[in-house]
Amino acid sequence: MEKAVNLLAVLSSVLIHFTESGNNQRLDTLVSFGQLQELELKSSFSFETIEDIEPDQLQPGGILVATSNTIIKISPNLTTDVIAVANLSTVTDIEQFNNGSDIIVADFAEFCITKVDRKKNTITEFAGICGKPMEPGNTKDSGLNKPEKLLYVAEENAMFYILFSKKILKHNLTNDQITVMYYDKEVFSDAYAAVMDSKNRYLYVSHTGGISKIDTKASVWSLELVAGTNLNSSNFQRSQSKDGPLTTARFGEIPNAMTWLIKDQVLLVSEHGRALRIVNLEDGVVSTICKRQQSEQSGFITGNMAKCQVNAPVSVKAVDGVVYIGDFYGKPAELKGRVLTLHYSQPKCYPPEAKDLKNVLSFTPNKNEYINKDSIKFRCDNGYGVNSSYDTVTCVRALFDNGTVYGVWDKPLPVCEVAINKKRMHKADVTPSNKINIFGLELDPVMVIVSSVVGTVIHIVAVAAFIVYRRRHRKEEQLIPGGGNSSSEMKQPIQMGSLKFKDLLNKA
CATH class of the missing domain: 2.120.10.30 (TolB, C-terminal domain)
Incomplete structure (x- = not known):
């Protein structure tokens, strides 16, 4: 499609044959x-x-x-x-x-x-x-x-x-x-x-x-x-x-x-x-x-x-x-x-036809024709990005063998493709989306919020379980004769491995 669009731009140019000193046109002519x-x-x-x-x-x-x-x-x-x-x-x-x-x-x-x-x-x-x-x-x-x-x-x-x-x-x-x-x-x-x-x-x-x-x-x-x-x-x-x-x-x-x-x-x-x-x-x-x-x-x-x-x-x-x-x-x-x-x-370039541009949201400025040094910028539909490292092309002059000057785009016109299939996309080529990028992964914001809430709940439960454990440990210390009153008696530590997480929740 890129070649077809560029060929259309060339063939559509309005050209007037010009020869100077035979068939040699100055290369610097515009x-x-x-x-x-x-x-x-x-x-x-x-x-x-x-x-x-x-x-x-x-x-x-x-x-x-x-x-x-x-x-x-x-x-x-x-x-x-x-x-x-x-x-x-x-x-x-x-x-x-x-x-x-x-x-x-x-x-x-x-x-x-x-x-x-x-x-x-x-x-x-x-x-x-x-x-x-x-x-x-x-x-x-x-x-x-x-x-x-x-x-x-x-x-x-x-x-x-x-x-x-x-x-x-x-x-x-x-x-x-x-x-x-x-x-x-x-x-x-x-x-x-x-x-x-x-x-x-x-x-x-x-x-x-x-x-x-x-x-x-x-x-x-x-x-x-x-x-x-x-x-x-x-x-x-x-x-x-x-x-x-x-x-x-x-x-x-x-x-x-x-x-x-x-x-x-x-x-x-x-x-x-x-x-x-x-x-x-x-x-x-x-x-x-x-x-x-x-x-x-x-x-x-x-x-x-x-x-x-x-x-x-x-x-x-x-x-x-x-x-x-x-x-x-x-x-x-x-x-x-x-x-x-x-x-x-003068060298002229022409805009691509809409039917030849799939998944393109817009290109600006949109004019009937462009002259030397004019540029157009492409913007893809939501979820799409250009298949190249650039999103802008510029009209430049070219020269036929017979000395005729015409205009062409300096690079192939960008093609919009599904952004998720591309490892690297040009930032300016993709329209703003609702995805959140975390460590290179495109995540839905709703899923990120749900994950955050679940993580917060687990953290709260863990803190509550630890508080219950500390209270029970203190009560058992008080039941030991002289517990807490004699510094010479070694307190027997409770083995954390013997107390299950479910038991803590029940006692709480």
């Missing part, structure tokens, strides 16, 4: 890729440079595309509709608020954050005073010096603003206060991208030279380098991009967009004007998956990772197994944008 393609829209629409792409929270399956002065909605049927254009100067990023009914916009040139009300079709100031850069304080009095990136954390009901002036601000939406959380004049420059980890603790930010993270729960924020180098804009020199370990990898251009492919494990980074690169935090390596085309063509080249080429990727967003890439081409005065797509798959 993601499989399909082919790079252009999103073919049903309605003709001319994009400019695409600054950001977000999944549409109001219309599942749709996406929002932000250009420098326009926000466009692409419906699931691939039709386009302009949401906002007026009063937008230089859009650098967008975030959604109130379940997508509001779009928060970073307006770089106007020094403020605006809000697009999709229901009322209005645009209003959200933070700062448009056209008036000032220092942070109360939102009504504060200007935001060239906001580049927005990040909304629903858990804290807060919006983070990353500014061109090398600051990170936190906007508490509950009390409408803005606080400076981080300021670094030397290192923290050109911070064009930011993402949060799954626990909303570490903020990953790109900057000149590399990528760092910040512990947002710390009393004092500081940068911790993750990949590349810490360089300020004054001494940054463009060089050839270099793959390899996180600390020795190099970014030839400034990383200007990031998205999680696997939360907390794999980042896809758009290196401005050069390539799409993977920052694999799990294995500690940086690798290039799609380079910039070398020809003078204005298009892009489709194909797998050994062939694909982009022109100038400036934004990336992973949504349900698809990476949307904002790419542009053309002369500086006539830039044209397009949306490219790249399907991807």
Whole structure:
């Protein structure tokens, strides 16, 4: 049964074939890729440079595309509709608020954050005073010096603003206060991208030279380098991009967009004007998956990772197994944008079917699918235990000979068997029972209580018999002439062997 369940987990995996340099897939990969393609829209629409792409929270399956002065909605049927254009100067990023009914916009040139009300079709100031850069304080009095990136954390009901002036601000939406959380004049420059980890603790930010993270729960924020180098804009020199370990990898251009492919494990980074690169935090390596085309063509080249080429990727967003890439081409005065797509798959494991698990009370967590490093723990029915020294299995990656990545459980799934037949059972595998273990023997508590009571009664009877014996012995001593009055006369001891236990009970 174990083999059948594991085989089912393997065959059920959603796989996308990926070859790199022929048939050799990197053994450290955690993601499989399909082919790079252009999103073919049903309605003709001319994009400019695409600054950001977000999944549409109001219309599942749709996406929002932000250009420098326009926000466009692409419906699931691939039709386009302009949401906002007026009063937008230089859009650098967008975030959604109130379940997508509001779009928060970073307006770089106007020094403020605006809000697009999709229901009322209005645009209003959200933070700062448009056209008036000032220092942070109360939102009504504060200007935001060239906001580049927005990040909304629903858990804290807060919006983070990353500014061109090398600051990170936190906007508490509950009390409408803005606080400076981080300021670094030397290192923290050109911070064009930011993402949060799954626990909303570490903020990953790109900057000149590399990528760092910040512990947002710390009393004092500081940068911790993750990949590349810490360089300020004054001494940054463009060089050839270099793959390899996180600390020795190099970014030839400034990383200007990031998205999680696997939360907390794999980042896809758009290196401005050069390539799409993977920052694999799990294995500690940086690798290039799609380079910039070398020809003078204005298009892009489709194909797998050994062939694909982009022109100038400036934004990336992973949504349900698809990476949307904002790419542009053309002369500086006539830039044209397009949306490219790249399907991807990560190692996935699937839960065993209930019919294949006998005597299993539960396994937790119970989900439809599990990704790399996810674990499940088994618990057996009362009186049963697992047939192994472990009760937990973890989803890990594996590799087919053809280079396809998939997920498998790291150990055979535990099987629950009758606990009494096992000399040694894993304590966590057996549900609490009413048995009492005494010197390795499983005893029923009722029998233990009865045995204790019987033993106590026998002890009481024995004590009573001894008391009766002592009293009779004293009476017989008094019947002997001079008994007890002459120390010279030896008292004749009564032989214990001549007095039966039954006689003592009768005399008592």
